[in-house]
Amino acid sequence: MALDDRKSDFNFVGTRPDRPDGLDKVTGRAKFGADVSAPGMLHGAILRSPHAHARIVRINTAKAEAHQDVKAVITRADFSDKPEFRPGLEGEFWNVLENVMAGEKALYDGHAVAAVAATSALAARDALKLIEVEYEVLPHVTDVDKAMAPDAPVIREGAADYSVPEGMHPNVVRYHESGHGDVEAGFAEADLIVEDSFVTEATHQGYIEPHACMGSLGADGRGELWCTTQGHWYAQKYCAALVGIETAQLRVTASEIGGGFGGKTTVFIEPVALALSRKANRPVKVVMSRSEVFRATGPTASASMDIKIGMKKDGTITAAEGIFRLQGGAFPGAPGDMTAMCAFAPYNLTNVRQVGYDVMANRPKQAAYRAPGAPMGAFAVESVLDELCNQLGLDPVEVRLKNAAYEGTKANYGPTYPRIGLVETLEAAKAHPHYAAPLKPGQGRGISCGFWFNHGGETSVSLALSEDGSAQVMVGTPDIGGSRASMALMAAEVLGIPYENIRVTIADTATLGYNDVSHGSRVTYASGLATIKAARHAIERLCERAAAKWGIPVDAVKWENGCAVPSGPNAGDFDPMPLADITADMGATGGPISGHFEATPEGAGVSFGTHIVDAEVDPETGKTSIIRYTVIQDAGKAIHPDYVEGQYQGGAVQGIGWALNEEYIYGEDGRLQNSIFLDYRIPVASDLPMIDTVIVEVPNPGHPFGVRGVGETGIVPPLAAIANAVSNAAGVRMRQLPMTPPRILAALKDNG
Amino acid sequence: MDYHSPASFAEASALAANASGITRFLAGGTDVLVQLRSDLVTPDTLIDIKKINGVSDITRNADGSWTLGVAVTGAEMSEHSGLGRDWPGVVEAMDLVGSTQVQGRATLTGNLCNGSPAADSVPAMVAAGVTVMVTGPGGTREVAVEDIPTGPGKTALAKGELISAVNIPARGERGGDAYLRFIPRTEMDIAVVGVGVNLRLDGDTITEARVSLGAVAPTVLLVEDCAKAIVGSALDDAALDALASAASAACNPIDDKRGTIEFRTEVTGVLAKRAAKIAYARAKGEDL
């Protein structure tokens, strides 16, 4: 898309109006996943494996079926047998089905094995106890390095795809290798080489709203589904395939969503509710408990990584190499490739090589979590960079600036960057008062850069004008970060009518064409682009009507500040005709006026950020306090700056949790030990400092207003920036996340 | 499930004595109801003690001691004008329990009888020398708090027995107490280590001390060696080090998701020193 197509002076974009969902959310009027019910509705509950790995020998549901409150009991046999097992991600329908309801084996603690629908939630819960499952317990493995070892139990033969080299353990299911230059030659040129290994534990997205849905499916193969999801067309496609109906026969409506962060980009309970409903012939609601959310939805991958970087005394990186092993549960999909591609992406490197492994283990199927895979890689790489800076006595921001990628840099993962904003974020960091602020004894400062690709994806938007001149916009991307406000601002900008006169609705699957999930930081970019183009499409119709009224050719009419105006003095002398004057009698002048746009936009525009963190470590207890935090990130163009800042702050907060205390803790028995928020320690409000933000705006050439997605990059730098701050405060390099007080205290002791 | 709301402790005791299956008393319910809803413990008999006369009273007795009803909440303790002046350590320990919402319900007695080795108010009560009145089919007896827990989730209360009041001794002259816990966050967490210290001074010298440890053994500990380490001292560095060593030596913790044996043992000593310093300053009349 040409640059001159891009607008840079705005009336609405860049302002901070009230959010359209604010009143609903503070008054409790907003309807979330669990907030609907229907006449005759039943409650579903799911029986889950207590074993990390076990063959399901026999399931006896007779007693549960005989219970007077129970209306249906289902097992795997109640789902479609069409999805086929195939290697890697090729058989994703089968993978999702196998995850939604276990087949021959239970593959992790919490894996669904059966479900009931009963007249109350309590009756459903108690009826689960009447289902008898005979298990043959198998050896299990939950650790990524152990899962790759020769003697590791095999999760599933034949799951590895073509990319995996000969001789690897069957649990290694995908392999990625990329880079350019000659790393050995590069290391030979280095004055200092640092080589180190790092591990991170799996963390959960921690959305406050547990998964919840209500499904209704009749014997006629037609169904309705209400659910909390980041992507209802995905839910439609997968649910239809898993219960064996045609996609178009299932209408899916996305509820208001209480957080997703990537974790609601797939289905877990939705196909179960539909299968129960079909069997009971009644609507069925299923609501997960928090413990089910932890045990059986998708946390991140855990990681084990080896990094080697060579540097000259002046800070120039001569070569960089990374090996990234990611464990993503009992299914293919751990983003080892993403980790590998993102880890070195901020830098202009002559010699770079990266390898990523996707490894299966007896844990729940990983799901996306903001920039999936990238934060772990950044932790490892940026820790080594920090160590190099410390050992060479160099300033960490200067070193990053010296090696920073810019327009024209050949990225480590292949493409050549168009206009990007990394250097601008580093310059802003250098100039920020935080970077110059003095530190007290016991405190340390950490810096990290971070990168994320951003995504376009299938997008379809419709816009309809009302007689009174107001507009309704139908988008297909659930609003997980304020997108309704941003869409309204962009539509207001194009149409020239007030923000308040526009209502944006998340349309159901029967109302628009296929929309990709709200993921990949794509919504403000792609749905925004489509909203702008749909509005422009409506303006073409408006200009046609004005031209007809004036009796002049349509190309003699243009649109300005919400009115049709003659395009020049030659076109005629007419007063501007406001939008509402045209819509008032549109029924009589040619019918309803709407705009529509659909495409798969390709110009998402990569995004970079730089974070500055100050941490204080109590040397007697190993407890860390984050005392100051500044997020600097390129937004391209901030449509609604409040929401952009919210994304930045949220990334920092989730990063603080991931870096310091959040982790999946498995016992020797392979069972998850901390499946409640009491023991899965996300940060509480009092743990956090005020998080300062700086919005850098280097416009994305691929969007009419210059937007780059901002939802994910913000979680890439925190792990590394915090680890660097803690390491500098404690005087010892922390190589394992989370950096819990016991780990820090042990590291301090080992250090003498 | 049978639910009762008796009007007296005698009636409550009789109901419990005659009940079969699992019996729970319902004070704030912040343990009982959570366990019920998460399908951990479903009582057959639930006896709500909040309808008994006087259970929400905080009374300062003529001798300066305090009597607290068994339904007095953490919030009521914190908001009381006099209790926290006498016993800041006991009040702050209870105040650490949960959140604002939990504080509106949770009680000292519930915290004690739930039997968690990590219960926050218990080491503070033990250090303060708190006793409880135990009412049962045979009448009422007075029991020291440290004698109530017998193991994780277990108490010395016999079938039909319940606690009917909490007695906190008179503060007296030149005394101070403090409670500190270690959690990796700043609130809403379970103690990895808890330390309660209560002491009295003559001049600058400590004449009496009680030091109690939580979350480092199957039950709360009252550690005589810790008291010995500081009695007779002015809490100089040598006394503090001796206190830390004695506290660490008394630990018998487990490795679990909340902390390792090494960590708990080490940090117990650190917190013992810090709590002792606060109690000492309070005994000297400093407002901490």
Ligand SMILES: Cc1cc2nc3c(=O)[nH]c(=O)nc-3n(C[C@H](O)[C@H](O)[C@H](O)COP(=O)(O)OP(=O)(O)OC[C@H]3O[C@@H](n4cnc5c(N)ncnc54)[C@H](O)[C@@H]3O)c2cc1C
């Ligand atoms: C979100 C949350 C956070 C929490 N945080 C903490 C924390 O930080 N620290 C901490 O220590 N605890 C914490 N707790 C646990 C709980 O709040 C405390 O243990 C609280 O003090 C229990 O008091 P209660 O009145 O609610 O007890 P209840 O739940 O009513 O009762 C608890 C137990 O005591 C018994 N009981 C109650 N009254 C009597 C009586 N008169 N005689 C005999 N037995 C009796 C009951 O049978 C039951 O076994 C937390 C709980 C929640 C839900």
